[in-house]
Amino acid sequence: VAFGVDRLLGQQEVVIRPVNDPLIRVPGISGATDLGDGRPTLVLDLVALSASLSENTKRQWVAP
Amino acid sequence: VTLHLIFNLAGTEYAVPVDAVIQMETFTGATLVPGSPSFVAGVVTIRGRLVPVIDLRLRFGLPPAEIALETRLIVTDTGGRVVALRVDGARELLRLDVAAHQPPPPVLVERAGGLVSGMHSLGKRLLLLVDLRKILGETSHDLSPHALLEDDASKARAALPA
Numbered sequence: 025v026a027f028g029v030d031r032l033l034g035q036q037e038v039v040i041r042p043v044n045d046p047l048i049r050v051p052g053i054s055g056a057t058d059l060g061d062g063r064p065t066l067v068l069d070l071v072a073l074s075a076s077l078s079e080n081t082k083r084q085w086v087a088p
Numbered sequence: 089v090t091l092h093l094i095f096n097l098a099g100t101e102y103a104v105p106v107d108a109v110i111q112m113e114t115f116t117g118a119t120l121v122p123g124s125p126s127f128v129a130g131v132v133t134i135r136g137r138l139v140p141v142i143d144l145r146l147r148f149g150l151p152p153a154e155i156a157l158e159t160r161l162i163v164t165d166t167g168g169r170v171v172a173l174r175v176d177g178a179r180e181l182l183r184l185d186v187a188a189h190q191p192p193p194p195v196l197v198e199r200a201g202g203l204v205s206g207m208h209s210l211g212k213r214l215l216l217l218v219d220l221r222k223i224l225g226e227t228s229h230d231l232s233p234h235a236l237l238e239d240d241a242s243k244a245r246a247a248l249p250a
Contacts, residue, residue, distance in 0.1 A: 043138055047225070
């Protein structure tokens with residue numbers, strides 16, 4: 025599976041904080057990190073994301 | 089008598105007990121979380137912790153507003169769940185006699201879907217009391233935005249005995 029994005033900004037090692045609250049716990053997002061700009065940067069779980077996408081596709085195919 | 093934080097939303101005043109409030113923050117923006125409910129303005133970091141931001145205007149079915157100088161985040165703790173509420177402004181603390189709380193008029197209960205648990209009249213002012221647990225959406229049923237119209241306070245005020 026390939027993921028299309030607008031732009032790549034670089035790579036670095038980060039500390040991941042968990043997403044605990046159900047309001048922001050969504051499939052494909054495993055946590056967030058702070059890159060120093062004061063705002064959280066979301067961390068994607070690409071395996072979970074592609075799994076949730078294929079589930080959605082299956083559901084669409086099953087639906088009448 | 090309980091200390092309450094008074095906040096403003098679309099011209100109406102609301103009250104929340106300060107027991108539930110951890111701190112206040114100015115709001116400069118949040119990181120959007122795709123797939124989260126429509127009234128979630130995103131996530132911010134507060135004291136090293138990821139905290140979801142509920143846009144109370146959207147939660148109440150009111151039109152969105154631009155970020156202004158007065159915009160505040162009220163960081164709340166409800167049974168260990170830390171959630172920030174984005175409001176138009178908040179800068180007053182008042183001691184309210186809980187015994188003087190009144191139930192909301194039926195029209196308001198229906199429109200606000202239980203998000204407003206009561207009201208408190210204070211001279212000419214009418215304060216609406218919010219139910220934090222309902223706002224957070226303890227059940228998925230609670231998560232749909234409710235149409236709480238901007239004129240609700242004036243209608244409630246009119247329903248009060250003179």
